Amino acid sequence: MPELPEVQTTTHGLDTHIRDLVITDVWTDYNSKFFEGKDSIKNPTYFKKFKKEVVGSTISHVSRRAKNILIHLTRDGTEIGSILVHMKMTGHMLYGKYAFNSKNSWTPIEEGPLKDPFNRFIHFVLTLSNKRHVALSDMRKFAKVTFIPHHHHTTTNHLKDIGPEPLEKEFSFEVFRSQLRTKPQGKIKPTLMDQSIIAGIGNIYADESLWRAGIHPEQPVETISLPYLKKLYTAIRTTLMQGIDFGGDSMSDYRNIHGERGKFQETHRAYRKTGTLCSKPGCKGKILRKMIAGRSSHFCSIHQKLTTRT
DNA sequence: TGCAGTGTTGCTTC
DNA sequence: CGAAGCAACACTGC
Numbered sequence: 001m002p003e004l005p006e007v008q009t010t011t012h013g014l015d016t017h018i019r020d021l022v023i024t025d026v027w028t029d030y031n032s033k034f035f036e037g038k039d040s041i042k043n044p045t046y047f048k049k050f051k052k053e054v055v056g057s058t059i060s061h062v063s064r065r066a067k068n069i070l071i072h073l074t075r076d077g078t079e080i081g082s083i084l085v086h087m088k089m090t091g092h093m094l095y096g097k098y099a100f101n102s103k104n105s106w107t108p109i110e111e112g113p114l115k116d117p118f119n120r121f122i123h124f125v126l127t128l129s130n131k132r133h134v135a136l137s138d139m140r141k142f143a144k145v146t147f148i149p150h151h152h153h154t155t156t157n158h159l160k161d162i163g164p165e166p167l168e169k170e171f172s173f174e175v176f177r178s179q180l181r182t183k184p185q186g187k188i189k190p191t192l193m194d195q196s197i198i199a200g201i202g203n204i205y206a207d208e209s210l211w212r213a214g215i216h217p218e219q220p221v222e223t224i225s226l227p228y229l230k231k232l233y234t235a236i237r238t239t240l241m242q243g244i245d246f247g248g249d250s251m252s253d254y255r256n257i258h259g260e261r262g263k264f265q266e267t268h269r270a271y272r273k274t275g276t277l278c279s280k281p282g283c284k285g286k287i288l289r290k291m292i293a294g295r296s297s298h299f300c301s302i303h304q305k306l307t308t309r310t
Numbered sequence: 311t312g313c314a315g316t317g318t319t320g321c322t323t324c
Numbered sequence: 325c326g327a328a329g330c331a332a333c334a335c336t337g338c
Contacts, residue, residue: 032332036332088332089333090333090334090335121334139333139335140332140333140335141332141333141334142332190327253335293328294328294329294330
């Protein structure tokens with residue numbers, strides 16, 4: 001589920017714990033070279049190159065771009081690039097002390113994410129100079145890990161088509177509106193989830209933002225009035241900020257780097273609330289579920305009606 | 311038991 | 325060009 005707030009929670013946690021440490025080893029048991037491009041550690045040939053790049057480098061800091069984590073590396077004080085991790089559906093990063101066991105997998109042994117039920121799905125591990133580890137738990141094995149050389153940061157396919165960050169102060173209402181104008185005929189929900197329009201919004205935060213703004217997920221972008229667009233702009237920013245404040249959403253298997261759950265799922269108003277009464281004060285609607293652009297969408301039958309003009 | 315559904319995204323097809 | 329469908333994988337819940 002990692003969307004912007006979950007990736008932000010993980011990024012911040014990593015940044016405070018692994019800054020200035022040296023990477024002393026890298027391990028993986030991902031092995032399919034299919035589906036992902038050549039520059040994926042799932043490709044054994046690429047992994048050898050990857051290992052050569054990162055072992056011996058120092059972590060300068062950890063940042064986020066859309067739903068990607070970037071672990072920035074230096075060598076002899078010079079920036080060499082970063083490890084890009086996209087956690088996709090079920091990935092989450094953990095920090096702690098692990099031991100490599102006789103079954104060729106990793107077990108947490110001290111502090112850290114001892115209680116995380118997903119420790120059995122660890123497929124990528126960085127060993128650090130303080131004898132601790134960063135582990136990527138990834139049940140469905142969809143995650144992407146690759147090395148981005150410093151000079152490729154703005155040109156790599158992994159990052160070049162990503163839209164503005166919704167929580168940065170440069171993301172004004174005018175920026176939001178001009179981004180949406182590139183897809184006037186699009187349905188609003190798939191448009192919000194398009195990473196080239198706005199960075200970091202996924203299925204949960206799209207549904208929750210639209211509930212708060214009172215807009216039907218299939219409302220064509222060009223038919224949304226100025227006041228409703230402004231409501232939506234505010235709803236997106238406050239919902240994402242709430243997600244971060246609550247430590248992310250753990251309705252499914254997201255955990256922070258210590259293996260702990262976030263609490264945003266306790267505040268859901270629409271996502272996976274099918275059949276319940278709408279909780280908007282005075283609203284008598286029911287939460288409906290419908291597949292839209294291949295994703296299940298949840299919205300109120302009354303205060304999120306599809307209209308010819310909002 | 312069986313199968314629909316799951317947070318993401320990129321490739322293929324139309 | 326865009327939109328839709330599906331595949332990558334493993335598990336949960338009805």
